[in-house]
Amino acid sequence: MINEKETNYSHTEEFRKRFGERLRDLRTKRGHSIEQAHKALNKPRSTYAGWELGKRVPLSKSLNDLAEFLETNVDYLMLNTDNPNQDSKKDLKDVLKTEVNEIVYDGKSLTDDQRSTIAALIEAYLQNGEK
Incomplete structure (x- = not known):
């Protein structure tokens, strides 16, 4: 790398x-x-x-x-991924967990706790939508 x-x-x-x-x-x-x-x-x-x-x-x-x-x-x-697919998709769950060092929302960096909370909220929202 x-x-x-x-x-x-x-x-x-x-x-x-x-x-x-x-x-x-x-x-x-x-x-x-x-x-x-x-x-x-x-x-x-x-x-x-x-x-x-x-x-x-x-x-x-x-x-x-x-x-x-x-x-x-x-x-x-640029050797940042081994996925050569043109429309390289990223799973938001992976992004929120570990994929990037910093996630910014409205100019403010999210803490690890905030990222975990957002992931849990999305998970709960998607589960409710499946019922």
């Missing part, structure tokens, strides 16, 4: 390598050549090849375009 101390886009060499491998794997699984990929993304061949070779990581706009072209999601490209 990514070194947690990395907080900007000067990613580690290991991250860039894994990013490039993931990008190349997706491209080949989707049946696209490098030529098709760089033309579809309107990027120079050298730029796209640099991504696959792990020399650089694209900026956010290009990441979104890549995800769309490769029928995946940015989280998968």
